Amino acid sequence: MGNKHVNAIVVGAGAGGGIVAKELSVAGLSVVLFERGGWATYDDTDTDELKSQRTTVLGNAYGPDDQRYKRVVVNNDGSANIVLPSEGGYNNNAACVGSGTVSYGAMAWRFMQEDFKLKTTYGPIEGSTLDDWPITYEDLEPCYEKAEWEIGVAGDATQNPFGAPRNKPYPMPPFSHNKEAKLLYDAAKRLGYHPFPIPMLRNSVPYGGRPACIRMRTCCGFACPVNAKCGTHNTVIPIAIESGNCELRINSVVSEILVNEQGKITGVTYFDEKNRKQTQTADIVVVSGSATETARLLLNSKSKFFPKGIGNENDWVGHNLQGHAYTGAYGIFEDEVYDDLGPGASVAISDFNHHNPGIMGGGVLCNEFIRMPYSFTGIRPPGSASWGKEHKAFQRLNFKRVAQAVGPYQEIPNFEARVEVDPTVKDFWGIPVARLSGTRHEKDIEGCRLMSEKAELWLKEAGAVQTWQSVGGGKGISGGQHQAGTCRMGNDPKTSVTDKYGRIHAVPNLFVADGSLNVNNGGFNPALTIMALGFRVGGYIASEWSKGNRFK
Amino acid sequence: MKKQLKLTRRRFITLSVLGAGGMCLLSRCANPPLSPWRFVTEQESKLLDALVEQIIPTDEWPGGRDAGVTNFIDMQLTGPYARYQESYRKGLAAIEETCKTKFQKRFEELPFEEQTQFLKTMEAGKMEGKLWEKGFDRQFFRLIRDHSMQGFYGSPRHGGNKNNVSYKMMRLDYPVIIGQNRYNN
Structure with a gap:
């Protein structure tokens, strides 16, 4: 039996995708939210350092596993080798509902005004694709506020004179x-x-129906035993499911974005929890797989209309990968x-x-x-x-x-730091794996x-x-949990992958909503910015939809 | 229909128990005595004991050997560290071989200080001979060092850090839920 057509597919239930799924389903769109991992709970993962998010020597408690996933990493000397998720060079984020927001340290930074205008502030830098964002801090400010109040942040902005201007204090x-x-x-x-x-996506007082933090030593790199850490898994994703409009499909690996005979995006193919190849159709597809996996999915979606991968006419998908030094x-x-x-x-x-x-x-x-x-x-x-x-x-x-x-x-963007798909190496499902190469500026x-x-x-x-x-x-390559930049937003389709709403240039119904959009990555942990971008992209789609726009 | 299924299941269980018991008896006959190890041999385990004791020596607190680090490494070699099986087999044999040629003794029979010196040579990448080519000395030393640290300072659930010895040494309570600090294994 085939899957029922829905209004929107969101690929990846992390910081960006969880929020988009909630924005769309609450606005009345029918949504399927895909997540390649399952639910990761404290009871499964405990306080075991050797399997934590920061030290993965015995495996990633928050996914992905070493048995089915791999990547190829190109070294500085040009040699390449296969790297497993539990090895550092993999540049892992996480594969579970909530993704990195389950086990992160939960710092809740807004970028500064200058971060959106690096080129204007510093001028061009040799060997860098440094640019201004197509949006300003002020454009994103309402979305930061939503992230702070809907996910939950504890802090006191009045004590930081260098913080960007804001309309509302933190909720905790x-x-x-x-x-x-x-x-x-x-x-x-x-x-x-x-x-x-430090502003934290963690309850200093009871908030959102969840208790206050108990100040454990094992927090950054671990799940929270009392649910005081705020991620998308315990805030927006449950709201999306409760709306009755969102189906969360876990242990499902999206392999390709589907294109019909007219060159229109019609949905995705994926492998379900029993590894059966399935198709899901939708009016809109939103990709939120993190900077590496989002680029990989776009590049793996080749067709006669998109011979180099979707959104990759000008060879920008996968470039400008950056994390943090x-x-x-x-x-x-x-x-x-x-x-x-x-x-x-x-x-x-x-x-x-x-x-x-x-x-x-x-x-x-x-x-x-x-x-x-x-x-x-x-x-x-x-x-x-x-x-x-x-x-x-x-x-x-x-x-x-x-x-x-x-x-x-804040790293200087480097075009040569990039994600490609490997020509020969494939994962458990036969999908070409990501190939990481390049170095910091x-x-x-x-x-x-x-x-x-x-x-x-x-x-x-x-x-x-x-x-x-x-x-x-x-x-060396810089990606990891802060990975960003591989589908940067911009006004010029020749030097960017999406427009200022995260929509792939020249594709009306395909969006990106994660750190891939970041034109640069700020001198901060990027989680709150990824969440704000989720609200921006999701909010835009929902508001256009309510006006009758079907993105055709 | 239901009865038949029940009978089948019971027969199946009976057969499996017999089968498992039979296997157990057979293996006992074939290789006495049964090894407590999963991957390493009895001889390799003695060498590993000496190596992990070098990485984390006994002082006023137990060292790597008594903390079960060898058990940790053996356990992981049949789990997440299966990919290092070949390195261990090759590396342990190389240490054994080098000691036999150089000192006419096993590594674990050398005085503690001489063992330390041996490992320092490995660490510096200055071992001689075919067995240690292409930086294998340095590489294998790092493997032993890192795995020993993991076994000694990681969670006891993985086979090392017996009785939470490193946590006690560092004066850290585990588990770490405030108000519920206690040791439990």
Whole structure:
């Protein structure tokens, strides 16, 4: 029996797709929301560090699995190898209902006004496809507000003088600082910086019918046992299902976007939970698979009308892949700075996010989420033993004495950092896999150095007796959980993939709604921006639909 | 119809039990005594014990050997680390072979300090001979180091970190639900 035709298909139940599904189904459209993974719950995943989202050595608790998925990664020397999801080079996000929003650290940043106008602010940069967005911060502001109130954010924007202007405060009060964050807060004040509580997609008080956070150590990289972390899996997706208009189809892998004899998009083919190939037709298709998988799906959808993949007439799909270069410093304190009040990160400074002489952009700097015992084994001052008695003693003596100040440096867009589909390697279902190649822009390292210097100074002022920098931004592909940029939006179809509403240029009924749209990735974790874009794309489709537009 | 199904199922179960029991008896006869290991041999397990004890030595707290790190590695080699089976077989044999030629002894029979020196040479990529070509010394050392750390500092559910020893050493309560801190295995 075939599937019933619906108004809209949304591919991917993550930060972007979950919101689009809710916007459309509440507006009365019939929706099928596809998710390649299943539900990931705390009971399944627990506090097991070796299978967490941050340390996947024994597998990804939040998907995908090593048995059915793989990618090809091209190294700097031109050699290529197959990489499994549990290996770092895979640049995994997550494959479950809610995707990364189940296990993320849940920082809830709005990008700054400058982030939407990088080219205007910094001028062209050699070797970069740097550009302005086709929308301004002000265009996205109402969508940020929706994300903050409908998903739920705790924070106090009045304490951050560098934050972009806003119409409404956060719906929940900010989190208190733990011992380490208090030290850093006071130190930042003494240095003349402007410390403030990190806005979090996490309940500081009961909100949305869910309880307040219980301040566990195992938060970033794990699911929440009391459901206090706010993702799309426990907010908008349940609303979409309750509307009666949305069917969530889990363990279903979309393989291709369908094109009919007239060159119109008519739906998708997918493999259902029993690996049977199926077809689902719809009036509209929205792709929200994250920067890597969205590009892969478009590139895998080849036909006589789209011989290079859908939306790829000008060879822009998959280019400009970027995540974040994480850069900062560590400090060892004489007294213990650890009081086990999780999840750790709570204080930030945005003093070095833009307007740094000599570099493009910058980033926010924060104290880090609590390090887990195994991941701490890799944290040592340069030249220290990486095993043996000395290493074990350091682990014991300093686990509660080390703090880290770190942040996501805004990378300079590089056209050559890209996602393609591999010509020969296929996944379990026979679908060509993503092939990642390219590297960061060579100037990223300069910005990272500056940020790390600032982080080190901050730790010293807070009382660290020994400090060292961890400088990010080196060679290699940057994607991971912050992956973005592969289907960037723009006004010119020659230098972008979608228009300012996320619609593929020249295809009336195909949209993208995830981090792929980002023209650049901000000096911030991108989750809230991806959510805001979900509200923008979903809101646009719903409002046009109500006016009778059927996107034909 | 229903009765027939029931009989079939019972017969099936009876047969399976007999079958499993029979297999068990047979294997006991064939290779006495039964190995407690899944992938490594008895001899390899002794070598691994010495290696993991080098990576995380006993001090005032138990080391890698007593924390069950060898058990962790053995367990993972038949699970997520099946892809490292070949490296382990080859690497452990290479250590054994090198020690036999150089010291006429097994690695685990060397004094602790000499074992440390041996591993430092591996870590530096300065092992000589065909067995260690193409950086295999460094590569295999890293594998042992990283897997030992995972076994010692990861969750006990994976076969290492016996009695939560590393968590206790680092003064961390597990599980971590505030107000419910307790150790349970």
